[in-house]
Amino acid sequence: MRYHTYARSSPQPSGKHPHGTTATAESRSGLVSIYAKPSSQAECVGSVPCGAQLVVLGRQADWHAVRYGPCQGFVSDDTIVLNY
Numbered sequence: 001m002r003y004h005t006y007a008r009s010s011p012q013p014s015g016k017h018p019h020g021t022t023a024t025a026e027s028r029s030g031l032v033s034i035y036a037k038p039s040s041q042a043e044c045v046g047s048v049p050c051g052a053q054l055v056v057l058g059r060q061a062d063w064h065a066v067r068y069g070p071c072q073g074f075v076s077d078d079t080i081v082l083n084y
Contacts, residue, residue: 022053024052025051031049
């Protein structure tokens with residue numbers, strides 16, 4: 001699976017990086033699902049509690065590639081808050 005990755009050395013014109021290195025999980029259900037592919041129809045490979053810090057690896061459309069401990073996959077854009 002290919003996704004756009006973000007280098008720390010390429011800041012936005014504002015001086016901020018396109019993404020921080022982490023994001024905070026947020027969901028009304030209390031858990032954020034991590035999927036094998038950028039789709040809610042894909043296999044769920046893990047979940048994280050709200051407030052957990054995820055490492056952001058990149059982005060594909062409305063999904064972010066993330067890592068949480070040993071689990072790596074995709075979360076929907078509306079279930080995380082990026083930390084700049």
